[in-house]
Amino acid sequence: MQRGIVWVVDDDSSIRWVLERALAGAGLTCTTFENGAEVLEALASKTPDVLLSDIRMPGMDGLALLKQIKQRHPMLPVIIMTAHSDLDAAVSAYQQGAFDYLPKPFDIDEAVALVERAISHYQEQQQPRNVQLNGPTTDIIGEAPAMQDVFRIIGRLSRSSISVLINGESGTGKELVAHALHRHSPRAKAPFIALNMAAIPKDLIESELFGHEKGAFTGANTIRQGRFEQADGGTLFLDEIGDMPLDVQTRLLRVLADGQFYRVGGYAR
Numbered sequence: 001m002q003r004g005i006v007w008v009v010d011d012d013s014s015i016r017w018v019l020e021r022a023l024a025g026a027g028l029t030c031t032t033f034e035n036g037a038e039v040l041e042a043l044a045s046k047t048p049d050v051l052l053s054d055i056r057m058p059g060m061d062g063l064a065l066l067k068q069i070k071q072r073h074p075m076l077p078v079i080i081m082t083a084h085s086d087l088d089a090a091v092s093a094y095q096q097g098a099f100d101y102l103p104k105p106f107d108i109d110e111a112v113a114l115v116e117r118a119i120s121h122y123q124e125q126q127q128p129r130n131v132q133l134n135g136p137t138t139d140i141i142g143e144a145p146a147m148q149d150v151f152r153i154i155g156r157l158s159r160s161s162i163s164v165l166i167n168g169e170s171g172t173g174k175e176l177v178a179h180a181l182h183r184h185s186p187r188a189k190a191p192f193i194a195l196n197m198a199a200i201p202k203d204l205i206e207s208e209l210f211g212h213e214k215g216a217f218t219g220a221n222t223i224r225q226g227r228f229e230q231a232d233g234g235t236l237f238l239d240e241i242g243d244m245p246l247d248v249q250t251r252l253l254r255v256l257a258d259g260q261f262y263r264v265g266g267y268a269r
Contacts, residue, residue, distance in 0.1 A: 004049035004119035007042070009033040009065070010081065011057045019052065022108045023115060036060035040068060047073060050118040052102070055082040055093070063092055070097045077118040081106070100156065121155055150177065158184035163256050175237060182235040190234030193227050198240040205248050207264050210255075216265025228261060 006028050008019045016032040023030040031048070033039050035057060051069065055062035066078050077099035093101050099118050102111055157164055158181050166174045175194060182192045200208050207216075211226030227236055244252070255261045 003027045003029070004116075004123070005029045005031075006050050006052065006115055006119070007031050007033065007039060007048040008052045009036060009039050009057070009062075010052075010054040011035060012054070015054070015081075018108065019111065022112055026112045026116070028112075028115065028119075036062075036065035036068075039065060043069070043072065047076060049122045050077045050079065050099070050115055052079045052081060052115065055080050063096060066093060066096050066098055075122065077122050079114060079118060099152065117155065117159075121152070154180050154184065157181055159186070175239065178235065178237040182237075185235070187234045191231050192235045192237065193231040194237045194239065195227050196239045198243040202245055205244060206251070209248075209252070210261050210263050212264035213266040216263070223263070226261075226263065228255070 006023050008016055008023075008030060009032070010016050010019075011034055013034075016034075020030045020032055031042075033042070036053070037060060039051070039053075053062040053065055062080050062082075066080065069076060069078055074097070078097070080093040080098045080101045081104055082093070082101055083104050099121065100114060102114060154177065164178075164181060166177050168174045178194070179192065182188060195208070197205065207224065207226065209226050209228060211224050211229055214221065214223050238252075241249070241252075251261075
């Protein structure tokens with residue numbers, strides 16, 4: 001994949017200087033602008049791979065610039081730079097189609113990484129929109145704006161370690177999304193464990209999830225690892241969690257909250 005072209009617009013010359021130096025150091029071609037009007041004029045003849053725009057600027061602010069860019073170049077990723085106090089503005093930026101937002105003051109390495117991720121996303125969009133997942137025949141394919149939103153969300157969440165709730169009707173591809181999150185995450189080389197909670201008898205759910213100690217119940221002749229242990233370092237996908245008994249849902253919530261559990265019949269976490 002080719003190195004990208006980045007445009008930066010900010011009325012603060014020090015921000016422009018810092019970003020230009022950092023992006024150039026990462027092998028990216030960077031052009032800076034002082035205001036949104038200059039960007040729109042330049043867009044008439046050429047297009048970058050990603051645009052970084054401050055949100056608070058004299059004249060045309062970042063959100064107004066974002067709106068015009070999305071009308072003319074809907075696929076161009078725009079990263080909005082905003083102060084920590086601009087939460088409402090950050091939410092508005094997402095709602096208007098921003099790729100992501102970069103809170104100030106920012107870590108320069110994180111800023112460069114975000115730009116590179118946006119460039120990869122943009123350049124991939126120039127190819128047939130076919131996201132290859134685990135296995136040669138399992139694809140997510142979609143050109144509709146709603147699917148592009150899904151792709152963007154996958155890109156953002158895949159670098160995170162937080163738990164993710166995937167909602168959708170039966171057959172809409174929730175497991176495909178889970179596979180995509182796993183494949184594009186730092187956990188990609190670790191196990192992906194999928195478990196349909198509706199297919200497990202109620203009495204066996206806790207043992208299936210958390211494992212059991214030897215002698216925990218009749219027939220428990222050996223220690224057994226649960227799915228959480230088997231997925232250690234990777235991804236555990238729990239399908240149909242609404243069918244789980246409420247007491248197990250409560251225990252699952254505690255595990256997700258503190259990241260610890262104990263096997264059935266055990267006490268060590």
